[in-house]
Amino acid sequence: MEPLYIIKKSKSGAQLLLLLLPVLVLFGCKKFLDEKPNKSDIVPTKLDDLQTLLDNSRGAMNSRSAAAYSELVADNYYVTTSSWQSMEASDLNRVHAENYIWGNIPHDVYWSYPYLGPIYYSNIVLDGLPDIKVNSDEVDLYNSIKGSALFYRAFAFWQIAQLFSKPYSSANSDDWGIVLRLTSNVSEKAPRATIQQTYDKIISDLKTAADLLPTSVPFATRPCKAAAYAALARTYLSMGDYSNAGHYADLALQQKNTLVDYNNLVPVGNPPIPSLNTEVIFHNYSPTPVIFSTTNHKIDSNLYRSYNANDLRKTIFFKLGTGTNAGTYTFRGSYNGTLQVNSVFDGLATDELFLIRAECFARAGNKDAALTDLNTLMQKRWKNGNWIPFSASDATTALTMILSERRKELVFRGLRWSDIRRLNVEGANITLTRVVAGNVYTLPPNDLRSVMLIPSGEIQYNSRISQNPR
Amino acid sequence: MQDFVACKVPFFGGTEPKLILLKRETRKIVLVMKITAVLLLAAVLQVSAKSWGQEKITLAFDNAPLETVLKNIQSQANVQFIYRTDYVKDKKVTINVTNANLKTALDLCLKNLQLTYDVFGTNISIHPVKKDGNKSVAKVVVSGNAPPLIDVHGRVVNEKGDPVEGVTVSVKGSTKSTTTDKDGEFSLATVDQDAVLVFTHVSMEAFEVKVSGKTDLAITLRTKISALGDVIVTVNTGYQQVNKERFVGSYSQLDSQDFHRRVGMGIIERLDGTVPGLLFDKKGNSSFSPIQIRGVSTLGTNLTSTDPLIVVDNFPMPLSFDINNINTNDVESVTVLKDAAAASIWGSRAGNGVIVITTKKGKYNQRFHLDISSNTTVEDKPNLFYYKRISPSDFIDVEKFLFDNNYYDADLNNNNTYPVVSPVVEILDRKRMGLISDADASSQINNLRDNDVRNDLNKYVYRRAVRQQYYIGFNGGTNILAYQFSIGYNHNLNNIVGSKPDDRYTINTNTFFKPIKNLEIQTGIDLALNNNQSLNFQLPNPISPYSRLVDNDGNALAIPYFYRMGYIDTAGGGKLLDWHYRPIDEIKNADVNSIAKYARVNFAINYKITDWLSANFNYQYQTSNSTTRNFKSTQAWVTRDLINRFTNPFQTDPNLEYPVPKGGILDVSNSVLKNYNARGGFNVNKSFGVLHQLVGLIAAEISDSKGGYLNNQRFYGYDNLTGGFRPNIDYFNYYPRTYAASLGSVDYIPDMNSYNESATNRFVSVLANLSYTYNGRYNFYASGRRDGANVFGVNTNNKWKPLWSMGAGWEISKEHFYSLSWLPYLKLRSSYGYTGNSNNTLSGKLILNYSANRDPVTSLPYSTPGRAPNPDLRWEQVQIINWGIDFQLLSNRVFGSFEVFRKKSTDVIADAPMPPSSGVGVYTLNFASLKTNGYEISINSRNLISPIEWTSNFGLSRAKTVITDVFTSAGGKASDFLDYKLVAVPGKVAYGIAAYRWAGLDPTTGDPQGYYQKQVSKDYLAIINDSIQNQKFYGSALPLTSAFIRNNFSWKGITLSFNITGRFNYYFREPALNIDYTGAMTGTSYGADYYQRWQKAGDEAKTSVPSMVYPVPNGFDGRNQFYQYAEIHVKRADNIRLQDVSLSYQWTNKRNKRIPVQSVKFFFYPNNLNLIIWRASKSDYDPDFSGGATDVTAAPLPKTWTGGVTVNF
Secondary structure: OHHHHHHHHHHHHHHHHHHHHHHHHHHHHHHHOOOOOOOOEEOOOOHHHHHHHHOOHHHHHOOOOOHHHHHHOOOOEEEOHHHHHHHHOOOOOHHHHHHHOOOOOOOHHHHHHHHHHHHHHHHHHHHHHHHOOOOHHHHHHHHHHHHHHHHHHHHHHHHHHHHHOOOOOOOOOOOEEEEOOOOOOOOOOOOEEEHHHHHHHHHHHHHHHHHHOOOOOOOOOOOOHHHHHHHHHHHHHHHOOHHHHHHHHHHHHHHOOOOOOHHHOOOOOOOOOOOOOOOEEEOOEEOOOHHHOOOOEEEOHHHHHOOOOOEOHHHHOEEEOOHHHOOOEEEOOOOOOOOOOOOEEOOEEHHHHHHHHHHHHHHOOOHHHHHHHHHHHHHOOEOOOOOOOOOOOOHHHHHHHHHHHHHHHOOOOOOHHHHHHHHHHOOOOOOEEEEEOOEEEEEOOOOHHHOOOOOHHHHHHOOOOOOOOO | OOOEOOOOOOOOOOOHHHHHHHHHHHHHHHHHHHHHHHHHHHHHHHHHHHHOOOOOEEEEEEEEEHHHHHHHHHHHHOOEEEOOHHHHOOOEEEEEEEEEOHHHHHHHHHOOOOEEEEEEOOEEEEEEOOOOOOOOOOOOEOOOOOOOEEEEEEEEEEOOOOEOOOOEEEEOOOOOEEEOOOOOEEEEEEEEOOOEEEEEEOOEEEEEEEOOOOOEEEEEEOEOOOOOOOOOOEEEOOOOEEEHHHOOOOEEEEOHHHHHHOOOOOOOHHHOOOOOOEEEOOOOOEOOOOEEEOOOOOOOOOOOOOOOEEEEOOEEOOOOOOHHHOOHHHEEEEEEEOOHHHHHHHHHHOOOOEEEEEEOOOOOOEEEEEEEEEEEEEEOOOOOOOOOEOOHHHHHHHHHHHHHOOOOHHHHOOOOOOOOOOHHHHHHHHHHOOOOOHHHHHHHHHHHOOOOHHHHHHHHHEOOEEEEEEEEEEEEEOOOEEEEEEEEEEEEEOOEOOOOOEEEEEEEEEEEEOOOOOEEEEEEEEEEEEEEOOOOOOOOOOOOOOOOOEOOOOOEOOEOEOEOHHHHHHHHHHOOOOOOEOHHHHHHHOEEEEEEEEEEEEEEEEEEOOOOEEEEEEEEEEEEEEEEEEEEOOOOHHHHHHHHHHOOOOOOOHHHHOOOOOOEEEEEEEEEEEEEEEEEEEEEEEEEOOOEEEEEEEEEEEEEEOOOEEEEEEEEEEOOOOOOOOOOOOOOOOOOOOOOOOOOOOOOOOOOOEEEEOOOEEEEEEEEEEEEEEOOOEEEEEEEEEEEEOOEOOOHHHHEEEEEEEEEEEEHHHOOOOOOOOOOEEEEEEEEEEEEEOOOOOEOOOOEEEOOOOOOOOOOOOEEEOOOOOOOOOOEEEEEEEEEEEEEEOOOOEEEEEEEEEEEEEEEEEEEEOOHHHOOOEEEEEEEEEEEEEEEEEEEEEEEOOOOEEEEEEEEEEEEEEEEEEOOOOOOEHHHHOOEOOOOOOOOEOOEEEEEOOOOEOOOOOOEOEEEOOEEEOOHHHHHOOEOOOOEEEEEOOOOEEEEEEEEEEEOOEEEEEEEEEEEOOEEEOOOOOOOOOHHHHOOOOEHHHHHOOOOOOHHHOOOOOOOOOOOOOOOOOHHHHHHOEHHHEEEOOEEEEEEEEEEEEEEOOOOOOOOOOEEEEEEEEEOOOEEEEEOOOOOOOHHHOOOOOOOOOOOOOOEEEEEEEEEO
């Protein structure tokens, strides 16, 4: 009977082992299931993790501005009827053609870009910071990350406010501003703030950022203290608050005031101005629609003619067309250089700051200081040997001069549209005109159409938002 | 003299192992016999004590069929009768007893019928009263010329060597029979010495043996799993083989014969039109899930798979593995599990149903079989003329008209990217610039008018595809070993002229081995090697319809591609390589080779602890490794293009002149997939007395896919002769692209080197099921399963999902009150339970996804946020209720089933659209609920038996999935239902199709008109955004009802069968003309409806094709979309078609034993015939292959013709 005994013995052994198996699996699997599905997935636990999010330059932080939309509806360029018609005929490009004539098709991407990019990323960082244990030697890094996130978000808010809400003025301050998105919790719905709240938030965040940000950064894709001051100057200027605008332009210029001498640029390369050059404080750009392709867009001829023959910008910024484009000019003077060839640069640079400070001096009646700033800049733009400093009899004349040079210096910098709205609030009476196939389209000052339609996706899925009136 | 029948041991060479094994076996057998004898004795005593004399049988029949009476006794006395039908046929009984015991009842019953009975436990065999009841010693009786008669004695054992009691041993062709006693012994007197003895038993497989003069026989019978019934059908759930009679779930099974009826196609494709409840979608331009089992249970966004779970043998095949690595010839059967009771045991991956593929296995105690088969499939060329187009000449006139209206000016003036313009536009441009004369231009253009690129494609690009399959397989088994081995070779030539073949080699082997009693070890190895050299040819788009690919001398011609022909003709001034694109040369110069290896190794061990409890462990490892080598010489356009684009003509240093080196480009990619599964558990199969039977299992399993990767590498300047390449390519610096400057914003040399480790998917499951059968007619089933997956960033509790099911079956026809003789078998069953859908990629916490590369400007690492986290995310679950009736009619000539089901999917995961200001475009959440109702009818019949055998299989099924609720209330515009896709709008059928209402053409302008707010309107944008309520919703774009009927006719080895399929209750959209001329830019030439366009007032009475205008006036926004998706293009799609025909001839070797061949079969099988027999609406298009309004290239699958031969040895 021995074999039977053996069978019996092994049976109970196997039985025990196998009975235990499900139990073992139940308890042993916790670790087994803790394996993360993808190696590159990280739950942020360190400051460095958050920094990598802010360093996503090309995917979000420096590349998702709405500025190209503001150029699309502004007056730096025009397109021919045939270009317009071929865009109008294409499902993909009709939205550009319609916005060119301030039609009623909302341009979805430029509303989405900032919210999906810098604003969302910044909110993730700001929401994530409290959960991270910061060592004593990481305080600077912590401050820099927090300041950067506040800066990126405020910078993007400002750009949206220029397009989707009315310009800032005391009369408009209770009107609808933009959606001030301050959380990364996507299921939270947010209404539109008022214009006053919008600008208040932008300013307070930029001020906090200015306190937190370091004075220098390794790459202009990261914001520094000067960038926060410059952004404040730009914001105050758009609000018509010239004393604050001048103050912050001055603070920024104290940090950085270098200029590129255009005499040193070779006007044959395409593009001729290098990216990340010494003027750039903060690098940022906005992807452009096909309407800005070199074959479609043509520089407004009055604008082109307004440049002096000795003004180097005339040859550096613009390129003469060939073939059927002969006699017209295209823009090639982007501060993006070779990095983003076809994009609108709307970053912060010292040339803009000199112009802001000059304008603010002039508006404050300080003619000489205004002209000094203007000449500091213009000397770098004029052909060597032909330079004659600008002079004016009074501050008002100086202001006109400065505004004219601002228009010429900041072509395709995403600022013209904001300027038009600001100046029209002050009564400048700038009317925009387009001609397509013999039809004339005009946009009178302070027209309802100078506030863009909010995309239907936002209206449809955000029950707490209302469309801009038409 | 002992003659071991069906018990040869051919597999072991040598003598030693065999002897040892046999010795051990013998010892065991003796031991087992002793134990068994004791147990049997006890059992018999117990049964006798219980059964005899105690039962109270009441019978009241007047001239009733004996069979009915016996059934009645059977139901009252818990006994089983065993008899041959012809013994009881036509015998009538009149009996009237009350509370009689069994013996009395039986004696009365059989009294005057010349029948008697023997009792073996609870089995009672009924046989004629023996005229010659005496046992006689072996003697030969010679009478006249008749063959000599002998007395036969023998012993019957099962595969374990245990004696089998109660086996009916009958002489074929006579009424002589007996049964074996408890020692398995029997004897039969005066048997013809050439007689054939038939052994039948309730629980053993029938067996025949020729006496051939032997008087002493040893017979081994194999146990069957079921007890009664003509054919033992088991359902393979992947975990268990369940007896069909006991199964309460819903399934369809293609057995070997049905599966191999279709040849020359993949495993899954063979289910199309043969399994009720399974629907295949073949539409072009469709994002429907291609296979649906009983409707839809998930929304089919990228988050959860819409594919059914495919189980091969024991374990799921991960989606990343190619199911075609399993040789179709190795497949034994395919089972589709449809309801909760069937599929729930697969848990959280079974939400879309389960398809269980079982490969061929060796069987114990089976003689050596060898199969050789070969077949060849020829596939027609694609039908390029399926879509009716306007003639190339008329297209040229369209281009001339557009050119005159400056349509192409933007492209012609584009000196930046130099976009492609057609040859005619190029000629017109040269004429306008005064480079050629009007006459030259006209003659050049007129030369093009007679060309049709489709003719060139037919002649120079496409050929008939040919696919060949060769297969050798053998199997067999002894009582301790069963084996199966096969080798397959496939040789495929695709439909591109000059393309090299794809070859596949497969080896499949598996072995079952019982080294000691109660222990079974199974090993399997499945290997596949694919050597693919074929190439896919994609015709460039745009291509002008009058293009020529080859000139009159047979030289390849260039077509405009990527850049304007006028530009590349002159660009570079000699610095550049030829920049022309010649499609024919591209095919010729292709040098692609991809080698994929697949291995599946499995191992199983099964130990019988007691006769009712066994423990088992299964393990499987799968891996696939593929390497693709794609060499693009400088002949290839891609190589020349890259070199040219980066060429710097101002540099004289050759390294700087050609940043992309002048030379070939070699792309190598290597990918590895790995997956392992392990499972351990117990199986229970226990009977308590004759009334109760428990079958169940408890198991735990884990699966892991980890360690796979995809590695891509590119070598620039590769020299195919020497193997040298240029290292140190500068991927980081921007190079000015001197030629064709901006083709997007990236100006780096493309860096194609990458390495990605594949995602790790892990599952842990514990599962159990139990089925209880009472009295052979009541079945109860319950299963439970808990699944865990490595979902990232959620609490362990949320990683687990419990799912369960239960069901019951009732075989009414076994009840004593049941007396419907025309319906001899009737069973009701019902089940209820849950399956699920899981997703490992979703996360409950915010995760950052680190980029593999660094930022090119700052060289800093960067990351991107993953999906917006949703910690509340629950797994999808599908509740299924199923009711079924199984029946057999007309002496079992007709059998079938009818089922009704309801499915409810809840917590269905989808990306909900979000307002952009939230920070994300979509948010993953438990989004919707779906409800599916339907039924299935399946009827199989043997209409004629001889001389022509005619059988039919009929299946009809309906499944309608409706969206019941959705997270966001938005949606429900008419324009939501334009494409063939699943649209989640509450209350609507899942695959809805809608259209804009049509109000005819504007008589003055020929503009299409619709309705907006009940008024005739041309405000197209308003109509497009209008609610679906105001426009027209048709119904489903997928058939709600589908049916097939397959008829088989056999006569003397010739079998003809054909399958007719029908699909009903659905709609499709016919392609419609692009009425805004964008087609002229993208190169799609116009459909023939162009000729019908409105051209002058009055045309609106004859046509519904709108006018075409250029330049586009204001207010034309949405005009094209409105027209293409207007109701005039939606048609009812219902149709009935002849799907395939199969013709075969089988020669069976009946007489000649010297030829080792058992049978030879020749077959011919045309498929994809798509012969529409009936259709609900007239159309030029096949509704099942419709590409919708815009995809004009969608066409029916080309017909295939397969012929082949199978030889069995």
